[in-house]
Amino acid sequence: MLAVVLSLAAAAAFAGSAMFIDSVSGRVGPLQLSRWQMGLAFLMTAAIVLVTGGWRTLDAQMVLWLTASSASGIMIGSLTYIATIQFTGPRISALLFTTASPFALALGFGFRGETVSPTQAAGVGLIVAGIALAVMGPKQDEGARVPKPLWIGISLGLLTSVAQALGSLLARPAMLAGADPVAAMVVRSGTGALFFIALLAIPAFRPAALPSPVALRQIGLSAVAGMVVGMSFLMAALAVGDVGIVTTLSSTTPILILPMVWAVYHRMPRPLAWVGAALAVVGTALISATT
Template sequence: MPAPEAFAVTAACCSALSSMFLSELKGRVPLLQLARWQMLATFVMTGSVSLAIGGWHTIGPREFWLLAGSSFAGISIASTTYFATIYSVGPRITALLFSLTSPFALALGYLVLGETISHWQALGVAMVLAGIMLAIGMPRRFLKRGDLAPAMPVVTPSTVPVSTAPGPPLTGRLGPGILLGVTTAFGQAIGTLLARPAMAAGVEPFSAMALRSGLAVILFIALTATPFGRGKREAVQVGTVGLAVLSAFVGTSLGMSCLMAALRTGNVGIISTLSSMTPVIILPMVWLRSGQRPTTAAWAGALLAIAGTALISLGRV
């Protein structure tokens, strides 16, 4: 496999592995505390690289405000709902719902920037939606227990077991989880839309990520002054913090580095497609961790969503 394509697949693997690490933290760290740890770790890592290569000077006033808006939508909101989606429905369904980012970005580009949508891209949107519906839009009797349970089950009063009886698909915890996942994809799409002009103006990628994560850290810290942001106090354990930092390193620092390396010399459409393979890559990880074999529909839905993303991405080239 050529180097750019290998880097893109590695980025997808990093995203899948990072979400598996995050699922282990359910019941061990509150949501906003996890967001603070993640963004602080990301800021330190990417900020250090930016300082080392001198990238901060590439950010002008216009680029700063574009990236600030991108930070609010794509990190402060989308990252928080992303973590909440993993806590709610697990990493496999979260990865599937994140595939909606491409259709949302395509629609926003059409509505806001006046970009055109080809017939192939429209077909790709339909395939992504069909793939998600195939994998999770079915009665619960077709879902295996590991699909909704976290990688490390935590018994709490709010934990709802997955019923094996026939019933509507959007009950219990699946409905709110889907809503959180859709919010994540939409927020990420808005963040990408706002960041696109800044990156086109020549902003260095690590500096852009450091600015976005740094602004998010400030917001998350400011939220601690409110009753909503404080939440209940939890004893900080070294292993818990380490797992959160490891997830940030694998998913953001290492994953983003591989993606940037892939985009440097690779075809944008092909790289975007390969880096979106997370829904398939994560299936054997969930299988290995939970001991539950994913259903045929889960594999088919993930592959269909990736094929749809490929049509959307390649249609832009």
């Protein structure tokens, strides 16, 4: 049950982070956004760990696992996700991202022997279906894009899901060994920050200008919500729950963001989105009942 609570808490934090990111959308490029998010997250988590002494829970092997997790989930996953959006638009890319759950289940079973009961499998299926319904909608994003080969976008989207699932799988040994969740994020965010900073060596990846102070504040808030709080909850969930279940529950961000959008922007979600939310709630209940 603790894994369920932590995973849903992570999803809620990711939803809050997305709300802050939405406020700077179009003004800050995705690579620049990732660079600032990771850098600020590293500074904040490092400060917390220095105060709490959480760094003492890490050893060399844990750091290697967490670095590999960052390489897959943050380095590869972030770049391919950005590329997926460019090829397919945000709506289709969000649909493709729902495949992270079945990939995580397969990887957890193949590499760690983690299995789910028929009831849990049904819950996972309902959650994935609910997320898909929640993100489906009018093709508002495709009209403004230059037509690009859809098969490339789909391939990149599936690669993103595999990379994210593998990132969670690679972090699990360190979390099972007792790594502090915030200390784990120091390693993951620090590795990610170095990667995105290194990309500045390539002229095409250099930003035209720095973010404005207002945009930087919103990026900082998104880093606190998503990278510091959300990812720390996710790491804690991986310490007590199977990779597939944790990945599925923490992917319910599109569901949890619905009431936030309603409250902040006064935009009533579509009926299909509420159906998706209902399916996700039932799926979560099924998983909770057997966890």
